Amino acid sequence: MGRRRGSPVNKLFAWVRSQSMKVKTFLAVTSVLCSLVALKLLVKDYDYFFVSSEAIHAVGILVLIYKLSTQKTCSGLSLKTQELTAMFLAVRLYCSFFMEGDIHTILDFATLMSTAWVIYMMRFKLKSTYIGELDNMPLYYLVVPSIVLAIVIHPYTSHSVINRILWAFCVYLESVSVLPQLRMMQNAKMIEPFTAHYVFALGVARFLGCAHWIIQVYDTAGAYLFLIGSGYLWVPMVLLSEIVQTFILADFCYYYIKRLVLVNDLFSSPSISHIIIQQQFNFGSFFFGVILQCC
Numbered sequence: 001m002g003r004r005r006g007s008p009v010n011k012l013f014a015w016v017r018s019q020s021m022k023v024k025t026f027l028a029v030t031s032v033l034c035s036l037v038a039l040k041l042l043v044k045d046y047d048y049f050f051v052s053s054e055a056i057h058a059v060g061i062l063v064l065i066y067k068l069s070t071q072k073t074c075s076g077l078s079l080k081t082q083e084l085t086a087m088f089l090a091v092r093l094y095c096s097f098f099m100e101g102d103i104h105t106i107l108d109f110a111t112l113m114s115t116a117w118v119i120y121m122m123r124f125k126l127k128s129t130y131i132g133e134l135d136n137m138p139l140y141y142l143v144v145p146s147i148v149l150a151i152v153i154h155p156y157t158s159h160s161v162i163n164r165i166l167w168a169f170c171v172y173l174e175s176v177s178v179l180p181q182l183r184m185m186q187n188a189k190m191i192e193p194f195t196a197h198y199v200f201a202l203g204v205a206r207f208l209g210c211a212h213w214i215i216q217v218y219d220t221a222g223a224y225l226f227l228i229g230s231g232y233l234w235v236p237m238v239l240l241s242e243i244v245q246t247f248i249l250a251d252f253c254y255y256y257i258k259r260l261v262l263v264n265d266l267f268s269s270p271s272i273s274h275i276i277i278q279q280q281f282n283f284g285s286f287f288f289g290v291i292l293q294c295c
Contacts, residue, residue: 028250035207040215049212053205054107060201061114067194073129074122076192080135080180082122084142086115088177091170099159099167134187137180146172155234168234175241178202178248200256203249210242 016027043049068074089112096105122130146169154161154168181199185191217239 036211036214039208039211040218046212046215049208049215051103051107053208053212054104054111056201056205056208058107058111058114060198060205061111061118063194063197063201064118065114067192068118068121068126071194072126074126075129075131076185076188076190076195077118077122077130077198078135078181078184079119079122079130079132080137080139081177081184082115082119084139084173084177084180086112086119087143088170088173089115091166091173095163095167095170099163131184131188135180135184136187137183139180142173142176142179146176149237153233153237168237171238171241175245178245182248182252196256199249200253203246203253203256206242206245206249210239210246213239213242 019027039049064077067077089108093105093108093112096102096108149172150165150169154164157164159167178199181195185195213235217235
């Protein structure tokens with residue numbers, strides 16, 4: 001199956017591709033703003049953003065489970081991203097259980113169990129298909145800075161200091177947990193279709209999480225930024241973490257939709273895949289380094 005050259009979607013992507021970088025940036029910002037306005041008008045309870053985000057993340061994990069179960073291979077999948085995901089989910093489950101105890105606890109538990117199954121399959125059942133030399137980002141590059149940030153900047157609530165630091169830690173770690181997967185895809189210079197579906201699900205989930213914070217800040221005319229924080233920095237740091245992860249994945253989501261609509265052979269071009277992932281990985285690493293320097 002090739003390109004549907006006469007389709008309106010094809011013409012739209014061709015028109016966007018022909019525009020200057022300034023026009024593309026304007027269109028991207030306009031699309032995001034329109035999406036935020038639509039979400040604000042359609043969704044009355046903003047907690048639904050988090051519920052939807054966690055549910056979509058769970059769907060992404062189910063896509064991986066389907067891949068591992070049917071194809072009997074974990075090629076193209078980063079074990080380190082899965083381990084980081086399990087780490088922040090375990091911490092978030094603990095915080096959710098002792099600090100909230102609601103639907104989020106159930107979703108986090110289901111996602112954690114699914115992620116643990118993926119890790120088990122990759123480490124033992126499908127170990128021979130795991131390409132460890134391509135999954136070469138050291139975990140301490142992400143875990144240690146997240147711990148430091150959590151100790152310095154965490155929510156100021158009635159809970160114990162340890163719980164507040166753990167809460168902050170899982171937020172910071174989640175924002176960069178996808179970087180090993182992006183590095184692996186960059187090293188492989190190819191994106192597996194099911195892995196692409198999974199990363200796209202992460203992108204959608206992060207956009208909804210980011211939308212929650214942006215709309216809350218807008219509704220309170222900025223006052224929400226300083227409601228609960230150590231030195232008034234907690235909510236701004238959460239918002240920045242959400243924005244960073246959203247932008248890390250935004251470019252991927254654009255090309256994902258573009259190639260899924262126009263070409264059935266999703267991400268079959270090594271050169272295009274490499275360029276996309278290189279841009280994303282450099283963006284994520286740059287912003288995480290800036291955050292650390294500021295602290």
